[in-house]
Amino acid sequence: MRTPRFVAALAAAAAAFFALPLIGLVLEAPWSSVGSALLTRQIARAAALSAVASTAAVGIGLALAFPLAWVLARTRFPGRRWLRGLVVLPMVLPPVVAGVGLLTAFGRRGLLGGTLDAIGVSIPFTTAAVVIAATFVSTPFLVVTLEAGLASLDRRLEDAAATLGASDARVFRTVVLPGLRPSLAAGVALAWTRALGEFGATITFAGNLQGRTQTTPLAVYELLQTDAGAAIALSVALLAVCLVAVVAVRGGLFREPR
């Protein structure tokens, strides 16, 4: 079926819906002073914290996502659908709800609060809380992409390698991991950008303190009330970083396996 003209027109309108906010940010940015607007101590600290926390979240996320994706893709057990639902729930959960949930689990009065307190650990309002919030909301992207990647692998290659005497570890390293590379790259890029953009769970669970828990999105929110120009400049910078991540995935890293 050919593409009717009105479908193309609707697609253009839909594209405009996504493009306009980006164009607005770029047009409203105080380009003449964008350098000085971004080169403040507050923004430098927020950017550094965001970079570290997002990277840590993806690192922890990989450790959590690999076994989950494996179990979901390769095993059959009752409740598998529920497990998958549970694991991807943070993708659709309002982030502020995630934040309240994290407080009730890991807060000082939370389910694990007493245990943590006994070993002298208090999580809310710390950088650790920023990482936990980012991990909670971003790991589902790793689980989903890795599960899809594992499901699409040709199991016969693994069987052949095993038949030729390769150990499980060697099969994983030489057959599974290379086959998973595209989904791994896509998952890492999506999870990292999601962690970078996290706001609601962070401000609820980790609070807002420059240098400790104020990530870049929190800085944008705070600046919006005092210095809208700086907030827009910072938004454009975040936008550029996310754009690079997405384009890198689509263009370079996310090549279809040959």
Add this chain to the structure above:
Amino acid sequence: MTRRREQARVPRGAVLACALAASCGSGDPYDATVLAAASLSEAFTEIAASYEGRHPGAEVALELAASSTLAAQVRAGAPFDVLATADERTMADAWRAELVERPEAFATNRLVMIVPADDPGEVRTVEDLARPGVDVVLAHPGVPAGAYARRALAALGIGSAVEANVVSNASDVKVVAAAVSLGEADAGIVYASDVTPALAARVRVLPIPERVGVRAVYPIAAAADPEHPRGSRAFLDLVRSPAGRRILAAHGFGAP
């Protein structure tokens, strides 16, 4: 140039809001969109209910957030009828920008300290806030409640010591109350009016010495270009009427 463009944007935004809300077509002239400081939440919710009782068919759309957040929205062209802030500076900025009519003080508030009921940080006096290891949550310095709190602490000579104990700069004063009532922070500074019966059940309230002399003054103003001119006027009149003052007093606000 920027100014004209922003003004041109307002009606379009309003039209879109109407289309989305699907209630503007059948709107009542006494509808009112009221932006109020977070600390006015309970009092203005009650005043809004009273208003709707006096003007059957009219609806009050109440937005409650930090005064600075509301001011930022007004500057960005959000449609509204009445603005009530928790400090005079935020309102003065809106007035200078010709976004509101001449403001008028309508209530006052004072600061108190709250700690979780079981007082995990052993905070008994305001000076205890400066003790190392006490987790303090204040409203952000850009928010009136945060600015007042810091002014009080500075007057007591413990400004920088307490600042070192601040674990979070909350986006508005209600977030401070929540952090303390959940027991996640050892202490916070809020307004006397924030201590609702629900909060009082979960926290202990400690006074901040009178000698500090921090008194929050709340101004209110009509929008310069209101969405509902009649609603704007009528809501303002109710807030300043004896009935409005009674509701404010019942929620812990003083007379201006």
